[in-house]
Amino acid sequence: MGRSPCCDDQSDLKKGPWTTEEDQKLVDYINRHGHGSWRALPKLAGLNRCGKSCRLRWTNYLRPDIKRGKFSEEEERVIINLHAVLGNKWSKIATHLPGRTDNEIKNYWNTHLRKKLLQMGLDPNTHKPRTDLNHLLNLSQLLSTVNVGNMMSSFPWDSALRLQASAARLAKMQLLQNLYMQVTNPSISAPDIDMKTSTSLFGSQNINLVGGNFNGASTMLRGQEWNPDSIPGAPNELNTIFNSLEWFEGLNSNIDNNVMSSGYDLQISKNQFPELVSASSPGGSTINNQIESTSTSDVPAAGHSSPTSIFEAWEKLMDDDTSETYWKDILQ
DNA sequence: AATATTTGCAACCGCGGAAGA
DNA sequence: CTCTTCCGCGGTTGCAAATAT
Numbered sequence: 001m002g003r004s005p006c007c008d009d010q011s012d013l014k015k016g017p018w019t020t021e022e023d024q025k026l027v028d029y030i031n032r033h034g035h036g037s038w039r040a041l042p043k044l045a046g047l048n049r050c051g052k053s054c055r056l057r058w059t060n061y062l063r064p065d066i067k068r069g070k071f072s073e074e075e076e077r078v079i080i081n082l083h084a085v086l087g088n089k090w091s092k093i094a095t096h097l098p099g100r101t102d103n104e105i106k107n108y109w110n111t112h113l114r115k116k117l118l119q120m121g122l123d124p125n126t127h128k129p130r131t132d133l134n135h136l137l138n139l140s141q142l143l144s145t146v147n148v149g150n151m152m153s154s155f156p157w158d159s160a161l162r163l164q165a166s167a168a169r170l171a172k173m174q175l176l177q178n179l180y181m182q183v184t185n186p187s188i189s190a191p192d193i194d195m196k197t198s199t200s201l202f203g204s205q206n207i208n209l210v211g212g213n214f215n216g217a218s219t220m221l222r223g224q225e226w227n228p229d230s231i232p233g234a235p236n237e238l239n240t241i242f243n244s245l246e247w248f249e250g251l252n253s254n255i256d257n258n259v260m261s262s263g264y265d266l267q268i269s270k271n272q273f274p275e276l277v278s279a280s281s282p283g284g285s286t287i288n289n290q291i292e293s294t295s296t297s298d299v300p301a302a303g304h305s306s307p308t309s310i311f312e313a314w315e316k317l318m319d320d321d322t323s324e325t326y327w328k329d330i331l332q
Numbered sequence: 333a334a335t336a337t338t339t340g341c342a343a344c345c346g347c348g349g350a351a352g353a
Numbered sequence: 354c355t356c357t358t359c360c361g362c363g364g365t366t367g368c369a370a371a372t373a374t
Contacts, residue, residue, distance in 0.1 A: 015344075017368090039359065055360080056343065091362060106363075107341055 014048045018057055022047060026054055027062055060103045067099025071108055079105060080113060084127045 014022075029045035035058065036044075038051035047054060060066075071079075075097055082093045090102035090109075097105065109124075117124040 017342075037359080052345095052360085053343075059361090060342075088363065102362075103342080111340055 012048070013042075013050050013053075015053070018061075022049070023057070023062060026058060030058060030062075056103075060101045063101075065099055066101065071100075071112075075100070076113065079109060080117070083109065083113075 025045050025047055029041065033044070035041055035055070038055045041047075041051055041054050042049050045054070049057075078096055079093060082096060086092050088106075090106040094100055094102040094105050114124040117127070121129055123129070
């Protein structure tokens with residue numbers, strides 16, 4: 001069983017950085033003959049390397065269609081969203097970013113995006129709010145320097161947790177909305193509700209930046225065309241999204257003064273750290289059942305019912321493993 | 333200016349799955 | 354069905370460049 005090590009026992013094979021001569025040999029050979037069998041290629045191309053090393057050099061560096069340079073904000077957004085759904089499936093993520101290699105995306109994640117999420121108070125592995133003590137200490141410290149009025153009056157930890165919960169909900173909304181837009185019309189870029197929004201929550205002097213660029217999102221979404229038949233249950237789900245977005249926009253204006261005194265106090269109780277879509281989840285019942293119950297009983301129509309009920313709808317919609325699987329399937 | 337530390341990224345390693353003998 | 358080979362993936366390492374002390 002098992003498999004023999006690549007490059008077998010040929011310890012005289014060269015390792016380490018490639019020279020320009022080697023690169024040239026590899027490119028010339030592949031341009032003329034294609035790569036064929038990677039194992040056989042080095043000999044045929046006159047390279048003292050193992051096939052694996054050649055493949056890596058080609059796919060990660062020499063391929064002509066590789067895009068170099070900085071990642072755009074849009075690319076960052078795509079990576080974060082896809083990572084929330086797919087986890088560390090770098091090759092899958094790379095298929096959504098033309099010209100970028102899985103290795104490059106993986107490196108970019110590890111060196112930049114991970115840190116970004118951490119700064120936002122999110123665990124980069126789970127995309128859930130961080131709950132480790134160090135982070136809470138930092139957060140508490142930050143909050144003590146931010147003017148949040150009477151939020152901090154009684155128990156700072158409680159406020160910190162509430163803020164985290166708000167940020168996570170916001171991120172969740174953004175994730176689902178982006179996913180939906182990708183599914184319905186890949187040519188239309190999602191509205192600008194990116195993770196900077198949550199960064200603002202923790203990095204800004206003003207708590208009213210919580211809503212950030214969220215305003216107008218529901219209007220933008222309503223402007224889109226979609227085919228209700230293309231996705232089972234989509235219209236109901238869209239209503240949930242729209243109503244929540246509209247409510248959120250309303251909330252955002254109220255938040256200006258004081259989050260906790262706005263009347264939309266988000267209760268934190270056991271197990272109530274909101275969950276973002278996790279990387280792996282088992283399958284389950286169909287999403288249609290989920291959406292039906294959500295849309296008929298919980299989602300307010302034009303006149304909004306209490307915001308709590310909308311959040312409950314969101315929780316039902318987003319926390320269920322089934323919906324994760326559903327969106328995952330669509331993406332893949 | 334010299335040294336230490338951190339960062340970014342190319343390349344390597346080992347594993348698992350697919351395919352073929 | 355078992356075993357072998359190859360490929361591709363994800364995690365990790367090593368090193369040069371950048372930055373801090």
